Amino acid sequence: MSLKLVFVLLVAALGVSTHRLTHPRAPGIAFRLTPDYGVASIYLKEGLSVPVAHVYGSAQYQAFMRRATATESGEQSSLCQFIAPYLDYLTPLFGSAIGSCRNQDALSVLSVMQPLKAAVEAYFGTNICFSALSLDVYEESKRTVAQEALGTLGLRQVLPTIQAAKGMVLAYRPVAVPKFEEDPWVILAIDHSSHWYNVGLFTIGEAGVVDPIPGFVNSPIIGENNQLEGLERNISHILANPPSEMRPQARIHRVLLYGDDAKNETVRAELEKLLDPKLVRDAWVSNSVFDGANFTAYTAHMRMDTADFESSVDAAWGCKWRSTLYRETRDEL
Incomplete structure (x- = not known):
């Protein structure tokens, strides 16, 4: 075997080793939304699934999940029309102050997903940046609203939305x-x-x-x-x-x-x-309503361990910098 080939193999081996050291497997996080409630699960890098939270939806949430079509958005104020393209960026900063710019369907889903996200962050003691999502009512209008809710919460999807x-x-x-x-x-x-x-x-x-x-x-x-x-x-x-x-x-x-x-x-x-x-x-x-979400969290965990993950899925601005779960970086700022 030539010295050049040995060198290339050594560099490749060191590269993999370095990747494992500097890119620890982040925990997988998954949310599942059913017609009545939402659940949150975590898959830890030690191989443990943790059911974290079970949140019942409001009457508005349950009505949305049962309705064949989405609610038509009413006429928005000039301010709401102006900031509409930036809602996902502004909501983490201004919270409920601009919540009225979203329609009632979006707000009803957020009322379930916000406490689910808060429970996950309380478990870790730090903020999260990525998650996966599954829906029982797998219709385009429901997917659109739920995916927008994730964005509003500053989360980026690790996987395409899956049917529960x-x-x-x-x-x-x-x-x-x-x-x-x-x-x-x-x-x-x-x-x-x-x-x-x-x-x-x-x-x-x-x-x-x-x-x-x-x-x-x-x-x-x-x-x-x-x-x-x-x-x-x-x-x-x-x-x-x-x-x-x-x-x-x-x-x-x-x-x-x-x-x-x-x-x-x-x-x-x-x-x-x-x-x-x-x-x-x-x-x-099935032993638990968390079973499906547990597996989705595991899949998210494995997806985040790929070499190209951080270059293919961007976190919300400043999210990883504030969190202790992901690779330390300052290049977001």
Whole structure:
């Protein structure tokens, strides 16, 4: 081996070592917004998931999450129109003094996300700059408002906003996944919560890639009088009209039960009537409303450990300089 090659390898090794020393893994932080409440989770660099906060939304927040369309913004004052492009920068400085320049939907989401962020910062004893976000109601209007709320709080997204149902499948995805020559596994994901339910079909393919089956993953059904009947109706429809991924045997590889009422025995008994009882007995059952957010926080943590993270995702101005969680830097100022 030539001396030049040895030198190059040595420099590369030292570079990796230096990267590990000067770029400690920052903790991953994730927020999940459901139709009723929000949760915050942390994934620490020691490999520990910490459920930090659970905040119920106001009546306005819950109405927004249940509404098909966003509230139309009323006519704004001249001042609000002037500062509109700079709201995300000015809000951390002036707070509620300019809050009236945002519409009611944005304010209702902020009323949940602000205490979630405050709880995370209280846990660390310093400010945070980055987070990930998942939504149960995965509609464009909801994503837009929630993402703007993150920006208002001075946070930058580590990952694209994820649908909470997909996050749950990822959280329970097994280590052993389909091999190259195998068909993808079909996962029936069932959310049974106090005030809503959802039924979706996902595939787990080669290398563990999770994809929603188009037309079979939707936002939750909220506020239906008899949720159990609705759940049965949705599952029966899937079994009677399976996607191509389930044909010809209409086979479901695994069932995932999640939601704040996932362990409801009446639901399990009804599922055993609709599905293979063994599928229900062997189902993955979520233990906590934090499960999905815990995994999203872990994914955020891993994303932030890449060599190009700090050059590809900018923090809000001055944020990292004030925080003890990230690489020490003064180049923001």
